[in-house]
Amino acid sequence: MMVTSRLVPSLWAVLTLFCLIADPVQSQVVDYVACDHTTTSCQCDPDADVCEFNLQVSYLQTFTRYRVTPEGEIDDLDGYIYTINDSGMIEPFQSDQTCDLPGCTEAATVDGKTFRPYFSFNGHIAGPTLIVTADQTIIVNVKSTLRAHGITIHWHGMFLRNTPWMDGTGYISQCPINPGTSFRYIFRAAPSGTFWYHAHIEGQRTDGLFGALVIRERDNEDADYLDLPEEHTIVLQDWWRQPFLSMFALQHSIFETFYPQDVSELPQVQRDRYNGSIGPDETDLGIIPFHSGLINGMGRHRDVPYARSRLASFEVQRGNRYRFRLVGGQSLYAFKLSIAGHKLSVIAADGFFIQPVEQVDYIIIHSGERYDFVLDADQPIGNYRILAETLEIDDSGSPP
Numbered sequence: 001m002m003v004t005s006r007l008v009p010s011l012w013a014v015l016t017l018f019c020l021i022a023d024p025v026q027s028q029v030v031d032y033v034a035c036d037h038t039t040t041s042c043q044c045d046p047d048a049d050v051c052e053f054n055l056q057v058s059y060l061q062t063f064t065r066y067r068v069t070p071e072g073e074i075d076d077l078d079g080y081i082y083t084i085n086d087s088g089m090i091e092p093f094q095s096d097q098t099c100d101l102p103g104c105t106e107a108a109t110v111d112g113k114t115f116r117p118y119f120s121f122n123g124h125i126a127g128p129t130l131i132v133t134a135d136q137t138i139i140v141n142v143k144s145t146l147r148a149h150g151i152t153i154h155w156h157g158m159f160l161r162n163t164p165w166m167d168g169t170g171y172i173s174q175c176p177i178n179p180g181t182s183f184r185y186i187f188r189a190a191p192s193g194t195f196w197y198h199a200h201i202e203g204q205r206t207d208g209l210f211g212a213l214v215i216r217e218r219d220n221e222d223a224d225y226l227d228l229p230e231e232h233t234i235v236l237q238d239w240w241r242q243p244f245l246s247m248f249a250l251q252h253s254i255f256e257t258f259y260p261q262d263v264s265e266l267p268q269v270q271r272d273r274y275n276g277s278i279g280p281d282e283t284d285l286g287i288i289p290f291h292s293g294l295i296n297g298m299g300r301h302r303d304v305p306y307a308r309s310r311l312a313s314f315e316v317q318r319g320n321r322y323r324f325r326l327v328g329g330q331s332l333y334a335f336k337l338s339i340a341g342h343k344l345s346v347i348a349a350d351g352f353f354i355q356p357v358e359q360v361d362y363i364i365i366h367s368g369e370r371y372d373f374v375l376d377a378d379q380p381i382g383n384y385r386i387l388a389e390t391l392e393i394d395d396s397g398s399p400p
Contacts, residue, residue, distance in 0.1 A: 028137075035130075036072055037105045037123040040296070041230040043131040046216070051132045051189075052139040055121045055153075057177075057209065059146055062108045063115055065099040066123065074105055074123050076145060082107040084308045111292035112304035114241050118208040119199065125297040126235045126329060127197070127211025134192040134218050140185040142177060150176025150201060153185065155213065156368060157195035157351050163187045170201040192217045193351025194325040194370040196235070203244025206331040211235070214325060215351075225321040225374050232314055232322055236337070236365065236388050237294040238330040247288055290333060290392045314386070316377040323347070325372050328365040333392040338362035339375065340385045348372035364391070 028049035035042035044051030067078035081093040105123035121127030154168035198210035214229040300309035343359040
């Protein structure tokens with residue numbers, strides 16, 4: 001009994017000390033940022049010490065709206081198929097099967113054609129843009145509603161000094177977040193710049209689990225441009241007609257991909273074979289043919305008329321200069337991005353300011369890269385096309 005009486009107060013002392021050390025938000029101003037299925041960007045108050053976000057991971061179907069529970073959780077078992085009509089409007093596939101906003105997620109129409117499953121953060125593809133200010137503490141509460149996949153989230157470009165266990169590399173720095181469980185990421189927002197977050201297990205990133213992470217500078221008041229990352233962040237993605245694991249199995253079983261037959265059909269003739277993409281130095285880049293590309297989760301497959309597609313749009317006011325943040329979220333081939341009628345001035349690469357490269361016609365961006373550029377809105381008022389072109393070519397030297 002004497003031993004027990006000495007151990008109990010010692011244990012309480014240890015527990016009290018642990019709580020004081022482990023609580024990073026004690027006596028700090030916390031901004032619980034609204035971040036759900038209705039928000040495509042989630043911005044923290046720059047005066048807060050701590051920014052807290054919530055991300056729900058789901059496995060959903062394109063062209064489908066899902067009911068959202070009163071608690072704000074997406075019910076992936078209660079979906080309603082939608083389509084795009086000739087006026088470019090979303091309408092239910094069956095008139096008696098509807099799901100109205102905001103009590104439901106918006107349907108992910110991707111390239112206007114591909115009906116397939118995808119992974120999502122808060123029902124979006126790409127995930128919401130998370131916006132904080134340098135040196136704030138970031139808290140991201142991740143809840144997995146998956147049924148058969150473990151996940152981790154990697155904060156691409158973050159140094160994560162003193163918190164390597166928050167790096168999100170599956171089976172290396174972190175055990176996966178199991179289906180039906182939650183995990184809280186906590187790390188410091190440093191350095192400032194344009195970054196992104198994405199899944200780091202299997203091909204979940206390819207299937208939609210990624211989004212932009214913007215860390216704004218605290219001392220950039222002298223900039224001669226407007227910096228509105230909630231409005232002017234561009235996330236590029238290559239979009240495949242099948243989920244990653246299906247494409248992986250196809251590639252590694254026969255070492256060739258057949259196109260353009262339906263995914264459920266056995267190729268019938270040799271001419272259906274796709275002979276792969278090559279680089280300028282004639283090295284093999286990949287044997288999966290480019291299917292379509294997305295900007296902020298929206299795009300147009302070449303078989304779809306413009307009237308039946310939904311495209312991302314960005315508004316600027318004539319006479320101003322704007323900072324755009326460009327994220328290469330694609331999994332395979334590089335993109336060449338240009339804006340009709342405008343020159344671009346590149347001011348940052350991979351999160352760090354560079355000597356500006358002025359007045360370029362286009363930017364070539366590979367997977368994982370980020371570029372910040374300034375656009376002068378000096379043209380007549382109107383609509384200007386943003387074009388992201390794949391740099392893929394097959395072994396004949398022709399684009400897809």
